[in-house]
Amino acid sequence: MEPFTRLDAKSAPLPLANIDTDQIIPKQFLKTVERAGLAKGLFYDLRFDEQGVEKPDFVLNRPEYKGAGVLVTGDNFGCGSSREHAPWALMDFGVKAVISTSFADIFYNNCFQNGLLPVVLKAEEVAQLMDEARGGNHVVSIDLETQRVTSPSGKVFAFEIDPQRKQKMLLGLDAIGETLTAARSIDTYEMKRALAQPWLEEA
Structure with a gap:
């Protein structure tokens, strides 16, 4: 995890509430455990028509939002079933942060495990970012160290984040990476156990 x-990235406004994980990445794209390639399924039913042709009016298909790295969304983003494929698909598409007033708990947790930053702001702040994202300048800055979001016009919004999650994001540590930081202690424990209880090593 990076x-x-x-x-500092373009922001794209998606003013829809209760976007569930099946809308983020429909079930037909869940047959793989590979993270690469999932971008093709992101918001598939919103991005494409029944013939698989891009809908030109969907925000992520519009030229001015191509390459957007920040998604500004409505309430309760990521509700529905638990799918790690949802943050995988967003990140494979190039989205590195999602800003909303609220997230479903499981999706919120999955974001941190996969390096996607979910930012919770007040309703009026999200509305401000939505409005500015519709303008000519879409670039938003998110500073995790200072916990600040700076809008295209320069307005600054503070956000809260669990200190432990923040530290792991700053260091690029998922659950496995966090465990490996204690590798030396784990090795020492296993050596001591092998000496004290050698019969456990026989199997």
């Missing part, structure tokens, strides 16, 4: 420190 460290997340600061992001």
